[in-house]
Amino acid sequence: MDTVVDMAKAIKIQAKDVNVFYGEKQALNNVSIDIEDRSVTAFIGPSGCGKSTFLRCFNRMNDVIPSCRVKGSIMMGDVDVNSPQTDPVLLRARIGMVFQKPNPFPKTIFENVAYGPRIHGLAQSKTELDDMVEDSLKKAGLWGEVADRLADQATGLSGGQQQRLCIARAIAVGPDVLLMDEPCSALDPIATSVIEELISELQQRFTILIVTHSMQQAARVSQKTAYFHLGTLVEYGDTKDVFTLPKNEQTEAYISGKIG
Amino acid sequence: MSDFLSPNLVVFAATIAAAFLSFYLGTGRVRKQAIASQTKSHSLNQYYGFYVSLWVLVPAILLALIWMFAADPMLTSAAKARMLAAYPNLPDSFLNLKMAQLVNIAAGYIKAPDAVMAAQADLLRAAQASADRARSLTLAAVMCIGFFYAFRRVSPELRARVLCEAFLRRLFFLSAVVAILTTIGIVASLLFEAVRFFREVSLFDFFFGTHWSPMTALRPGDAAAADEFVAGSTGSFGMVPVMAGTLLVAVIAMAVAVPIGLFSAIYTSEFASRRVRNIVKPTLEVLAGVPTVVYGFFAALTAAPFFRDLGLFVGLDVSSQSALAAGGVMGIMIIPFISSLSDDVITAVPQSLRDGAYGLGSTRGETIIRVVLPAAFPGLVGAFLLAISRAIGETMIVVMAAGVAANMTINPLESVTTVTVQIVMLLTGDNEFDSVKTLSAFALGMTLFVITLLLNVAALTASRRLGQRYE
Structure with missing residues (x-):
């Protein structure tokens, strides 16, 4: 039964032969992967295996690093993410990103969420903007906690709240895809479980790619898991298969804690 | 021997x-x-x-x-x-x-x-x-x-090590105390002379008087007494025109230095590659090493005639010792000050904020204007305030390029005088050191000191607020 459902899921992003270089050093080696629509795909692997680098390929965040070069194609629908003709500004409006450390801007809570709609000119009026902010905060599960203090400084929120604010900020632009780079690594267990629940809810609307160091987290939130080692994609499959019946020895060694 | x-x-x-x-x-x-x-x-x-x-x-x-x-x-x-x-x-x-x-x-x-x-x-x-x-x-x-x-x-x-350490601690403490005591001593001598001045001239006349001519003029009602005083020992001591001139020159200087300094700081911190930055930044800082007296030459011999000729060309009457020339050159002098401090402040804004902005689809310009600069704002204000206090206290350029006549004006094309110029005028040359005229220099110095002190305190507070935010 499960396989039938999985088969029914459309492919959202198709990466083919992605190679990434930092100067002379090759960080990713011929990575090809199909990402399913409206699902959570987890990238796991030891530090320095290239999983974050790969995640940053999807919204061209590697452009920011001067020495970094990306080769290969990443197709999202009919958009070639990596093509020089693709405008990273428009691309990033379709692919939101949440970072390792919560990074709210030193503005008010409202202004943080309104930032994306403002720079992309999404709201025609103040009421529309208000609605967008409220809607995004609700989707990020933060509305109830901040509804009465939208004018407070965002930096005054707790770490977990700040991270959910960053999720709301990303959602407000109206993306299809959310990239999450170890979103819980700076948070305590309670805040982490709140975010994990949120990820499961968001999955119904967004395609989510998440890099995580915690294998339990990957097992809890994701449907698909990709294991990276030294810049290569070692194993990719349904999460429950990867964790219970890994096909590759390296994957097994990693998830059983022998390497890491 | x-x-x-x-x-x-x-x-x-x-x-x-x-x-x-x-x-x-x-x-x-x-x-x-x-x-x-x-x-x-x-x-x-x-x-x-x-x-x-x-x-x-x-x-x-x-x-x-x-x-x-x-x-x-x-x-x-x-x-x-x-x-x-x-x-x-x-x-x-x-x-x-x-x-x-x-x-x-x-x-x-x-x-x-x-x-x-x-x-x-x-x-x-x-x-x-x-x-x-x-x-x-x-x-x-x-x-x-x-x-x-x-x-x-x-x-x-x-326990010889403990005893030696204790000695070192006391030595360092003593050095700190010497520095502080020297400062207190300087301020106290300034204050002492200023108080002597205010025994002769009322506080109100000094701070709100609009006529400044300590050398020659007589205070109203002093005409009768004029014979008894040697010329120059009486005068009118209203510091408003002098302070206005100082502020005018400082404002012109900041108008030149803030845009150029801030924009070059944005360039070096946000746009320049490491290689270019390593060339541009030290070069800008070389400007800070030019002795102010050289800026003075430049202001008096190059900038002032240039502005006067330019004025003639467009039909404006520009004084040969205009506030514009002095302020403009002073602005050039404090560019490296502003650019260097602002560059540090902007670089201190965490990369994660820029990443966040780029991740939302901001362009580079939007990232800088909407995220980086607001985040750096307190530190930038601190840098500007420090620069203003430099500009107000600067002496050599204005001595050489601004005038000595205490005109009460906000027209940058006219000649103005500044607090520091007046202090130099009052204290150089043959003077007896207890005439009211000489003492007025100390009152001016005291006022200047208080103003720059307040500016520096404000600057420090502002930068500290930025520091706390990203601890």
Whole structure:
């Protein structure tokens, strides 16, 4: 039964032969992967295996690093993410990103969420903007906690709240895809479980790619898991298969804690 | 004894030698004792050496300092008493001249004009020699006492390291205290003279008076008294025009420096590659190393005529000593100040904020204007305030390029004067140091000091707020 459902899921992003270089050093080696629509795909692997680098390929965040070069194609629908003709500004409006450390801007809570709609000119009026902010905060599960203090400084929120604010900020632009780079690594267990629940809810609307160091987290939130080692994609499959019946020895060694 | 080996030098060398000797004696003693008693000494051997030489050096230095302040005046007053006996009818001012001559004769710089002076010089020399002998002996005695006290205490149980550390701590504390006391001393002398000024001129007249001409003019109602005063000892002391001129020049300077400095800081911190940044930033900072007097030349000889010619060209009457020239050049002077500080502040904004903005689809410009600059704002304000206080306190450029006439104007094409220019005018040249005119310089200085102090405090507070945010 499960396989039938999985088969029914459309492919959202198709990466083919992605190679990434930092100067002379090759960080990713011929990575090809199909990402399913409206699902959570987890990238796991030891530090320095290239999983974050790969995640940053999807919204061209590697452009920011001067020495970094990306080769290969990443197709999202009919958009070639990596093509020089693709405008990273428009691309990033379709692919939101949440970072390792919560990074709210030193503005008010409202202004943080309104930032994306403002720079992309999404709201025609103040009421529309208000609605967008409220809607995004609700989707990020933060509305109830901040509804009465939208004018407070965002930096005054707790770490977990700040991270959910960053999720709301990303959602407000109206993306299809959310990239999450170890979103819980700076948070305590309670805040982490709140975010994990949120990820499961968001999955119904967004395609989510998440890099995580915690294998339990990957097992809890994701449907698909990709294991990276030294810049290569070692194993990719349904999460429950990867964790219970890994096909590759390296994957097994990693998830059983022998390497890491 | 040759000229080279002056007694002072010999004493100094002997003191240093004694310190070294006591170092070796101290380490030697603790080493022997440790071996003899089969124990490990508390600290490394060298600390015992330091301990002993500190006890030799520090009392000696203190004594030498006290001696320096106490002995010379005593010698001089004794010599003066002798001179008074030798020339009973000489007026005081002549006696002082004679005294200066005497000191030079005794030092061997000039020949004695007559037998009386020669005899007096011999007496002074003898007194100096005996004082030097007494000093050497006392120093030797103090060093010996210090040495034996410390040397006898040296044993493996003595916590020499702790004692040396305690000495260092006190030394550093003392240095800090000296710096603070000097500042307090300077401010106090300024305050003291300012208070004397305000006994003559009311606070209200000074701070709210709109007429400044300390050299010539008379205060209303003083006309009757004018004959009794030497010209120049009365005047009108309203500092408003002077302060207005200062602010005008500072505002022009900031108008030049803030955009150029801030934009170049944005370029170096956000756009330039590492290689370009490594060239551009030091080059900008070279501007900070140009002596202000050179900027003064530039302002007076190049900028001012340029602005005047430009004014003629467009039909404006520009004074040859315009506020525009002085302020513009001063602005150039503080560009590196602003660009360097702003660059540091902007670089301190965490990369994660930029990533967040890019991740939301911001362009580079949007990221800088909407995220980076607002985040850096408190620090930037701090940098600007520091730059303003530099501009207000700057002297050389305005002395050379701004005028001396205290015009009450906000027209940058006219000549204005600044607080610092007026202080220079008032205190250079032949002045008696207790006339109201001279004292007014201290009141101006005090006002300037208070203003720059407040600006600096505000700047520090602003930068500290930025620091806390990204802890």
